[in-house]
Amino acid sequence: MLGKTTSTWITDRRATARRKILDAAWTVAREQGVAALTLREVADRVGIRAPSLYSHFDSKHAIYDAMFGESWQELLDVNRAAELPKSPRAALRVMARTYFDFATADLARHQLMDVRTIPGFMPSAQSYAPAITALDEGIQQMAARGIRADAADIDLYTAVIAGLVNQQWANDPGGSRWGRLLERAIDMYADNIGLPREDS
Amino acid sequence: MLGKTTSTWITDRRATARRKILDAAWTVAREQGVAALTLREVADRVGIRAPSLYSHFDSKHAIYDAMFGESWQELLDVNRAAELPKSPRAALRVMARTYFDFATADLARHQLMDVRTIPGFMPSAQSYAPAITALDEGIQQMAARGIRADAADIDLYTAVIAGLVNQQWANDPGGSRWGRLLERAIDMYADNIGLPREDS
DNA sequence: GTCTATAGTTTGATAGAC
DNA sequence: GTCTATCAAACTATAGAC
Numbered sequence: 001m002l003g004k005t006t007s008t009w010i011t012d013r014r015a016t017a018r019r020k021i022l023d024a025a026w027t028v029a030r031e032q033g034v035a036a037l038t039l040r041e042v043a044d045r046v047g048i049r050a051p052s053l054y055s056h057f058d059s060k061h062a063i064y065d066a067m068f069g070e071s072w073q074e075l076l077d078v079n080r081a082a083e084l085p086k087s088p089r090a091a092l093r094v095m096a097r098t099y100f101d102f103a104t105a106d107l108a109r110h111q112l113m114d115v116r117t118i119p120g121f122m123p124s125a126q127s128y129a130p131a132i133t134a135l136d137e138g139i140q141q142m143a144a145r146g147i148r149a150d151a152a153d154i155d156l157y158t159a160v161i162a163g164l165v166n167q168q169w170a171n172d173p174g175g176s177r178w179g180r181l182l183e184r185a186i187d188m189y190a191d192n193i194g195l196p197r198e199d200s
Numbered sequence: 201m202l203g204k205t206t207s208t209w210i211t212d213r214r215a216t217a218r219r220k221i222l223d224a225a226w227t228v229a230r231e232q233g234v235a236a237l238t239l240r241e242v243a244d245r246v247g248i249r250a251p252s253l254y255s256h257f258d259s260k261h262a263i264y265d266a267m268f269g270e271s272w273q274e275l276l277d278v279n280r281a282a283e284l285p286k287s288p289r290a291a292l293r294v295m296a297r298t299y300f301d302f303a304t305a306d307l308a309r310h311q312l313m314d315v316r317t318i319p320g321f322m323p324s325a326q327s328y329a330p331a332i333t334a335l336d337e338g339i340q341q342m343a344a345r346g347i348r349a350d351a352a353d354i355d356l357y358t359a360v361i362a363g364l365v366n367q368q369w370a371n372d373p374g375g376s377r378w379g380r381l382l383e384r385a386i387d388m389y390a391d392n393i394g395l396p397r398e399d400s
Numbered sequence: 401g402t403c404t405a406t407a408g409t410t411t412g413a414t415a416g417a418c
Numbered sequence: 419g420t421c422t423a424t425c426a427a428a429c430t431a432t433a434g435a436c
């Protein structure tokens with residue numbers, strides 16, 4: 001024996017199969033848009049027949065759901081890996097840039113995470129959990145840098161960042177027209193919530 | 201004779217038929233989402249058979265295109281009807297509020313105008329024209345109030361407003377959570393571009 | 401777990417009679 | 419201009435053999 005029980009083997013193989021399916025789904029979504037994803041196309045990429053997908057996912061929406069969940073989990077990981085400077089403004093800039101880069105790196109992912117674009121799709125509680133965690137940890141990170149922000153302040157923050165992301169995708173995809181306004185936007189926001197300026 | 205030539209009659213009748221079709225299309229789009237619009241459903245509402253639509257529109261995308269065009273034309277009309285206060289800040293507030301209310305009043309219209317949500321749909325040059333005009337006239341209105349804004353300033357402005365609209369739709373549809381931040385957001389922006397404060 | 405076969409819909413679009 | 423009839427294709431999902 002090699003230190004793995006039979007059941008673990010089975011679980012691993014199932015997980016690998018799921019991963020392959022999700023990878024194929026992401027590829028299709030990126031090429032043709034999230035809304036244009038079809039089971040046949042996904043199955044073709046994996047090298048199996050469409051009905052075989054149902055051995056791994058209950059429905060097409062279940063695939064969307066898994067994609068939704070792992071997208072927010074990815075963001076969570078990226079956020080946790082980001083090293084935040086001590087100073088509040090600098091920390092805010094890094095947080096915003098981290099999110100902006102993440103959201104503008106993949107249109108399919110962005111549409112799935114942030115825009116309700118698939119008719120009838122609602123994320124499950126389980127897939128939605130990392131989304132909540134991501135926002136919570138973001139607020140905590142701000143608090144840890146002494147940024148006192150009430151609910152309205154947070155809403156304004158998300159609106160500013162979301163606005164830049166959306167304009168970037170809608171009017172200059174692949175470019176940097178709104179991305180290069182990010183630092184300025186953060187300073188604008190920081191001024192508004194009364195964060196002290198830094199003269200560095 | 202009644203002062204109308206026969207050809208005018210025909211044009212009127214055609215225009216009326218087109219209007220009925222577009223009205224039905226809007227109804228369906230509002231009920232089930234823009235992406236879920238089908239020709240059969242539209243035809244049913246009009247009281248004709250689906251193939252008859254092709255006497256008035258070349259394709260489904262042609263219907264989307266007409267809807268896109270008239271949405272921006274509507275915004276243009278609304279903007280022109282808005283009375284702007286003399287003071288720059290107050291004018292900016294009215295402009296922003298006018299757009300925000302327009303964009304949050306109708307999700308289907310918003311998705312069609314501002315989000316690329318229909319796979320393969322690209323507005324024609326003719327339908328896109330009012331969109332360009334709307335932005336141009338907005339900039340002119342700002343200039344007329346003495347608001348000197350370069351390209352980056354304008355981009356930041358559209359990002360802030362678009363951000364509020366998108367967050368409102370994504371996280372509080374029908375509510376006012378981001379709508380009530382609009383005046384504050386405009387002041388934040390006005391401070392950033394150096395508009396003098398008013399003590400009224 | 402994967403396959404074949406197929407059910408059961410729904411879709412956009414065309415042909416041709418009236 | 420509207421109709422009937424229909425095409426050709428696509429889709430999600432299920433049943434049952436292997």
